[in-house]
Amino acid sequence: MNDLTKLLHFDQKSAGPHGELHAPVYRNIAYHYEKSADIEQVFQGKRKGYSYGRQGNPTTAALEKKITLLEQGVDTAAFATGMGAISAMLFALLRSGDHVVASSYLFGNTRSLFESFERFGVKVEFTDTTDVSNVERLLTPQTRMVFVETIANPRTQVSDLARIGELCAKLGTLYVVDNTMTSPALFKPGRVGASLVVNSLSKYIAGHGVCLGGSVTDTGLFDWSRFSNILETYRSVSPGEWGMLQIRKKGLRDMGATLSPDSANLIALGLESLEMRMERISSNALQLAAFLEGHKLVEKVYYPGSINHPQHGLATTLFSACSGLMSFEIAPAVDVNRFIDGLTCFACSSNLGDTRSLLIPVATTIFYELSATRRCEMDISERLIRLSVGIEPLGDLLQDLDRALQAAAD
């Protein structure tokens, strides 16, 4: 059976008391047990059950199982936000003295988070992950984790995901892939050997921009018995469960980055149309990229689906389509603000992954905190605009961009 079919009929099997077709929303945080021995068993991990809402909830558990299904993994923990998921995972798995290799094109907040871990004695080295040899050169016996994203925001570099996976497998290194930009509808990191898959549920997975969420999925490929940072207390279950047990205990119970049941429900509703949205979004984006590449008021276009993209070959072998993120530099003749303000089918917003098309000038907003020198190092031009393509009919989007570009040119 197809994953989408399974997903749509998923809740029936774990049905609520009334045969609900979609998992009910349980807002409760507390549970009672008739027999004290039962609650003892829950606390000792000998019996499945809920204790206190910070550590899990049936509505959230239903969402976690669906993400596990789509990522073809073995277990998923959901968190309050994508950053909450990444923080929890790093907090649970790293120790002072560890070494991490990460992409130099990481989502800005993730990079900033890694820099905080450096203050606690974790050495993080950033490198161009579009080429596996850069990763290989940095690996040491202290390397505890390699962390990459599928498609970078905003310049759309694609990591050499399969080769990095082979390298990590050979050395037994934990390999974490942030799949937010592609989502499990277009790419399953487990297929290239990822140990853990991170998703921001706030973006494509929910798709509606009305709530935050994040997740960490264990693909079942990593041998946790070889991971030195598992605490003695969590070695009582079978080794396949060690990693997620520690992530749940440290990330949910201790850190408290717990997803609310209402958000879990909204995300689960959005998830049902993920595959359809990603097809439409990717096909719109591919055609918009071609249109912008041919436009005389556009100087450069960055979209992995375009044949001119430096990692086009990688992207087409890895992903079933190239998703909705692209960026482009507009010609000096165009006034950036007038162009953006003149659009009617694109909302000026810092979000991405919505059903609606969104755009934002990059250098003056999300990368404003960085210096001009640092932006230059990152190849972020002052005239770069990021687009998150939505599901609107293509004709409206093309017409709107063309009209606004012409109107803002002097």
Ligand SMILES: *Cc1c(COP(=O)(O)O)cnc(C)c1O
């Ligand atoms: C947005 C984003 C995150 C963080 O997710 P939030 O849900 O906003 O906290 C992490 N990684 C990538 C690639 C993202 O785009």
